[in-house]
Amino acid sequence: MLLLDKTLLRLSKGLWGWIVAIVIVRFAQLIGVTLFAEVIGTFLGNLASPHPDTTKLAAAASAAAAASLLTLVTRLAQGELQYRTTASARVHLREVIFDKVLALDVGGIEKIGPVSAITSSADAVEQMQTYYSLYLPSLIFSVIAPVYLFFHLAPMSLSIAVLLLVVSVVLLPLNNLFRHQIEALRRRYWVSVEDMTAYFLDSVRGLTSIKLFDRDADRSQTLQSKARRLSADINEFMRINFSSHFVNEALMYLAITIALVIVCFDLAAARINVGSGLTILLLAYGYFASIRQLMDATHDALTAVSAATKVEDIFAVDTSxxxxxxxxxxxxxxxxxxxxxxxxxxxxxxxxxxxxxxxxxxxxxxxxxxxxxxxxxxxxxxxxxxxxxxxxxxxxxxxxxxxxxxxxxxxxxxVAMVPQTVSLFTGSIRENLQIAAPNANDEKLYEALDEAALGDWVRSLPDKLDTAVGDAGSRLSGGQRQKMGIARVLLSQAxxxxxxxxxxxxxxxxxxxxxxxxxxxxxxxxxxxxxxxxxxxxxxxxxxxxxxxxxxxxxxxxxxxxxxxxxxxxxxxxxxxxxxxx
Known part of the structure; x- marks a missing residue:
């Protein structure tokens, strides 16, 4: 359960304000829930007494309404903060990873491969963002909440407060028994993702050749086998996660059952009243809510840690x-x-x-x-x-x-270069040329195109410089792409x-x-x-x-x-x- 990954923590710069804000809102929500449990327990205990005090009904109703309103407002605030944290994390992670990929230069890209660069800056970010909006706030809150509830329960029943606190403390390190399995699985999972992605991309790029030689059935079977391998790795993740859930739930319900037995004995011995007993049971049942929320976030954290492993491979490449x-x-x-x-x-x-x-x-x-x-x-x-x-x-x-x-x-x-294959980007002719000279006007663009023997062709197009070149310049012939590369180099004034x-x-x-x-x-x-x-x-x-x-x-x-x-x-x-x- 303690999935503290150094890469994810290093990438959390600029996100801690949002994370702390989520924890504060969840703590305010806990205060509302605790207040509601105490009000309801006292109210029901009052009704169960031989001589109920009806004058306190209005005060109890007002307090319960206030606690419910506080809980509702904090839940709404939590959802908004989690959304904003996710959005900020997505932007931040893509900026950091993309900046690193761009800094790799040609040699670095060859080391990690273009598929790794794509999966790291696209798929990995989607998996990593929830680590900051769900897992880290839940982990911090799972430490704060049991301590806070301990001091609320201790005046009513010290033995139950100690029991629940000890169980909550034991749960976190206990789940690290599953960590060694996670470490072995996360790299295997990400290798499966990249393997299937690379094979799929190759199949799409070479679809013409596959059809010409009637190999689509073989290709499909191989892709299915890779997908099954990935599915097996995901299922293994799920199995470990389920095992973790089972251990946690078993210990939590055992602790609640023991608390119930202690309350019954204390009530029979008149050591506590009915109102205190009900409040203890309500708080005991909600005592492990923070642990449950952490468990729910653990699966997302597992995939985030797995994704971070691949991102770390990119960061490990020396770009100095x-x-x-x-x-x-x-x-x-x-x-x-x-x-x-x-x-x-x-x-x-x-x-x-x-x-x-x-x-x-x-x-x-x-x-x-x-x-x-x-x-x-x-x-x-x-x-x-x-x-x-x-x-x-x-x-x-x-x-x-x-x-x-x-x-x-x-x-x-x-120094500028026209390579063997010129890379064009989805967009217009103008946008592709202005990569070399962002401020170049139409006159300069046409001047470069004329030198590259492409000016007359561009002028003949209906949209001229605003003509779309297609995905990676797919609407242009090989010769036109090379001439575009020459025009772009000329604009650089190298x-x-x-x-x-x-x-x-x-x-x-x-x-x-x-x-x-x-x-x-x-x-x-x-x-x-x-x-x-x-x-x-x-x-x-x-x-x-x-x-x-x-x-x-x-x-x-x-x-x-x-x-x-x-x-x-x-x-x-x-x-x-x-x-x-x-």
């Missing part, structure tokens, strides 16, 4: 980045980007260097191309330039400044532009248009191009050839073709393939 404003400047004062003896290895493959002692230069106003076989380190260089990752060894400089003297955000004012296989997923006509756009940009911008089609980068000012994470050759196309090596081999093989295709 090296930053030293006093980092030494480039001794060469190079006007452009310079990599000096840079090495890098990914955490999951530390024994293999993705880059090994790489040195290269990107002069201002020039176009540099990176070529090589798949896995040679081209995209790793691009990720370093955009500072999605930091080098394991070596130094990077931009216009004489050390990369470590700039935050990633500051660096990206100077001096250095990286094109990482930006035409690999478009048709031939769109590819020609995009390369024409890139050639025009090379006259005014500094470009770093990664392309599998070597015929399109022959005009680059310098081509770097990478093999197994090392630079093995560099020069212009003509210079590289004069020497036998990987570049000459790749050009020859591609020429054969293009000739055969033609």
């Amino acid at each position: 980045r090296a930053y030293n404003p006093q980092a030494p400047t480039d001794p060469e004062a190079y006007d452009g980007i310079r990599l000096e003896h840079v090495s890098f290895s990914y955490p999951e493959s530390k024994n293999r260097m993705a880059l090994n002692n790489v040195s290269l230069r990107v002069p201002r106003g020039k176009t540099i191309a990176l070529v090589g076989l798949s896995g040679c380190g081209k995209s790793t260089v691009a990720a370093l330039l955009a500072r999605f990752i930091d080098p394991t060894a070596g130094n990077l400089y931009i216009d004489g400044q050390n990369y470590l003297s700039l935050t990633p955000e500051e660096l990206r004012y100077h 001096k250095y532009l990286i094109f990482d296989e930006s035409t690999s997923s478009v048709d031939e006509a769109s590819e020609q248009e995009i390369w024409h756009c890139i050639r025009k940009l090379s006259r005014t911008r500094t470009l770093v191009i990664i392309s599998h089609r070597l015929s399109t980068i022959r005009w680059a000012d310098c081509i770097y050839v990478l093999e197994h994470g090392c630079v093995t050759a560099r020069g212009t196309h003509e210079e590289l073709m004069q020497h036998e090596g990987l570049y000459q081999q790749l050009v020859a093989e591609q020429a054969k393939l293009e000739g055969a295709a033609a």
